[in-house]
Amino acid sequence: MPTQAIEKTAKNLVLTVQDYSLFAYRAFMNLFRPPIYWPEFLVQADIIGVGSLSIVVLSGISTGGVLALQSSATLSAFGATAITGQFVSLTMIRELGPVLTGVMVSGRNASSMASELGSMVVTEQIDAMRALGVDPMRKLVTPRITATILMLFFLTIVSDACGILGGGLVTVFMNHQNGTQYLDMAWEHLRYPDIVQGLVKPLFFGYILSSIGCFYGMRTSGGTEGVGRSTIQAVVWASVFIIFVDFLLTQVLLTIFSYL
Amino acid sequence: MSESPAFEQFDNERASQERVGQAPTANAGPVVVFRNVSIAFDGPPVLEDISFSVAPGETRVLLGPAGVGKSVLLKLVNGLLRPDEGSILLFGQEIAHMPEEQLFPLRTRVGMVFQEGALFDSLTVRDNVAYQLIQEQVPDDEIDRRVRDALRFVELEETFDLYPASLSGGMRRRVAIARALIRQPELLLYDSPTGGLDPLTSTTIIELIVKERDVYHTPSLLVTHRLQDAFILCNHRFDAVQGHMVPLPKGETDPNTTFLMLEEGRLIFDGSLHELVKSKNPFVREFLQ
Numbered sequence: 001m002p003t004q005a006i007e008k009t010a011k012n013l014v015l016t017v018q019d020y021s022l023f024a025y026r027a028f029m030n031l032f033r034p035p036i037y038w039p040e041f042l043v044q045a046d047i048i049g050v051g052s053l054s055i056v057v058l059s060g061i062s063t064g065g066v067l068a069l070q071s072s073a074t075l076s077a078f079g080a081t082a083i084t085g086q087f088v089s090l091t092m093i094r095e096l097g098p099v100l101t102g103v104m105v106s107g108r109n110a111s112s113m114a115s116e117l118g119s120m121v122v123t124e125q126i127d128a129m130r131a132l133g134v135d136p137m138r139k140l141v142t143p144r145i146t147a148t149i150l151m152l153f154f155l156t157i158v159s160d161a162c163g164i165l166g167g168g169l170v171t172v173f174m175n176h177q178n179g180t181q182y183l184d185m186a187w188e189h190l191r192y193p194d195i196v197q198g199l200v201k202p203l204f205f206g207y208i209l210s211s212i213g214c215f216y217g218m219r220t221s222g223g224t225e226g227v228g229r230s231t232i233q234a235v236v237w238a239s240v241f242i243i244f245v246d247f248l249l250t251q252v253l254l255t256i257f258s259y260l
Numbered sequence: 261m262s263e264s265p266a267f268e269q270f271d272n273e274r275a276s277q278e279r280v281g282q283a284p285t286a287n288a289g290p291v292v293v294f295r296n297v298s299i300a301f302d303g304p305p306v307l308e309d310i311s312f313s314v315a316p317g318e319t320r321v322l323l324g325p326a327g328v329g330k331s332v333l334l335k336l337v338n339g340l341l342r343p344d345e346g347s348i349l350l351f352g353q354e355i356a357h358m359p360e361e362q363l364f365p366l367r368t369r370v371g372m373v374f375q376e377g378a379l380f381d382s383l384t385v386r387d388n389v390a391y392q393l394i395q396e397q398v399p400d401d402e403i404d405r406r407v408r409d410a411l412r413f414v415e416l417e418e419t420f421d422l423y424p425a426s427l428s429g430g431m432r433r434r435v436a437i438a439r440a441l442i443r444q445p446e447l448l449l450y451d452s453p454t455g456g457l458d459p460l461t462s463t464t465i466i467e468l469i470v471k472e473r474d475v476y477h478t479p480s481l482l483v484t485h486r487l488q489d490a491f492i493l494c495n496h497r498f499d500a501v502q503g504h505m506v507p508l509p510k511g512e513t514d515p516n517t518t519f520l521m522l523e524e525g526r527l528i529f530d531g532s533l534h535e536l537v538k539s540k541n542p543f544v545r546e547f548l549q
Contacts, residue, residue, distance in 0.1 A: 120380075123376065123378060123381075124374045124376065124378040125378050125379075125380055125381070127335070127340050127374065127378065128372070128374055128378035128379075128380070129380075130340055130364075130367065131338055131340060131367055131370070131372040131374075132367070132368070132391050132392050132395075132439075133364045133365065133367045133368035133392060133395070134364070134391075134392075134395055135360070135361075135364060
């Protein structure tokens with residue numbers, strides 16, 4: 001019956017939201033409670049931070065370059081190509097740097113967290129860990145979340161810098177404009193609220209992508225097919241959630257800074 | 261199997277544990293008690309109204325066909341799963357509704373061997389076997405020594421630096437047994453330790469279980485659907501002098517090895533081997549035949 005299928009889907013959705021809320025709450029509380037597994041944290045920081053560096057650099061440079069190309073074409077109609085630097089830097093720092101880095105890192109790491117933890121679930125390694133008296137939430141989930149939050153913060157800074165660099169390269173070598181003017185405009189019009197806005201977002205995005213990756217990994221069932229399913233769900237929901245939360249955060253931060 | 265210093269080492273450590281009162285004594289109550297336990301997963305009950313106990317020094321063999329809820333029952337024993345109804349006592353403590361945080365220290369007193377070994381594939385055999393000791397920040401030298409002793413017990417000392425991927429199925433089970441034994445548990449849970457193995461390797465695993473039973477007398481609950489394994493356990497003893505398992509005289513069985521049998525989630529038999537083979541229950545008769 002179609003109504004039964006709808007009812008079942010709705011119940012599953014509500015149950016998933018409830019499970020994720022509880023999981024996210026436990027994961028968040030564990031960030032402030034010992035024991036903290038520092039070796040696991042360092043390993044994950046290396047995997048997530050250093051491992052994602054190349055894609056963040058490449059995507060940052062390309063995005064900055066595209067922004068410069070597109071904006072100069074539009075701005076030239078108003079004789080305002082001089083503000084290309086301002087446009088690229090503000091867009092990268094306030095919006096595209098955090099979001100793009102979040103989405104790129106979720107594609108790489110939310111998927112790997114879901115598949116790694118999912119494989120451990122279906123091969124009973126998670127049960128074995130619990131049977132050995134070790135809490136998988138603390139041992140596996142918390143280090144991944146902490147490392148992602150910290151590394152996404154720094155990766156966003158790298159992405160911002162690469163975006164501005166990419167925009168500069170396009171401005172100088174393709175649009176044949178003055179490089180000093182580009183950098184002056186990129187720097188002069190930056191305000192602290194812009195930077196704060198751009199650096200608060202990755203903290204939320206890091207938590208979202210890592211908690212969703214771990215959540216889908218830890219609730220994997222159905223063997224290797226289930227691992228594949230968890231991986232897809234983790235990437236899709238982490239990306240969608242990042243974009244949705246970005247909208248909310250932007251609204252909140254703009255409201256806060258309008259009062260300051 | 262050959263007699264080795266690992267025995268002495270394990271014995272010494274066991275003795276020191278008993279001195280500090282961590283190991284169960286002969287006068288202690290049951291190690292595990294199930295009272296009217298039921299559990300279901302989105303459907304009809306997987307286990308229904310299960311009641312039994314495991315006494316100190318007792319080895320209980322849980323028989324039943326595949327998919328009857330044997331592994332679920334084993335996971336209920338150390339709180340990896342929670343029952344919907346009923347009461348479970350582990351070392352005298354009610355665990356059916358115990359918070360997960362409180363269960364972790366209790367679980368460190370239980371050794372569990374999973375169906376496929378469940379070794380951590382990113383860790384070496386040394387780190388797998390020493391997993392609990394590493395968490396407890398035991399010095400590296402002591403970890404190495406105890407891991408070598410545990411591996412010697414299962415006759416796999418040469419796998420110390422290998423990764424699980426390079427081991428055969430039987431070797432993985434033996435490493436899993438070493439991991440379960442390294443902290444001298446007060447209860448051992450074996451989940452189909454011979455499932456999917458060839459007869460020769462299965463006998464090696466069963467011999468290790470007999471050796472553990474007769475040397476350390478650790479109470480245990482063993483899940484299997486293989487009758488031959490259950491009968492070997494009951495009809496053999498470990499001869500420490502010869503260093504291997506030998507058959508008991510004809511007609512004799514190990515008095516501390518008893519049987520449970522599940523049928524469609526219900527416990528239909530609880531008794532000795534003698535009672536099992538004399539049972540009139542049609543399902544038991546069919547299973548035995």
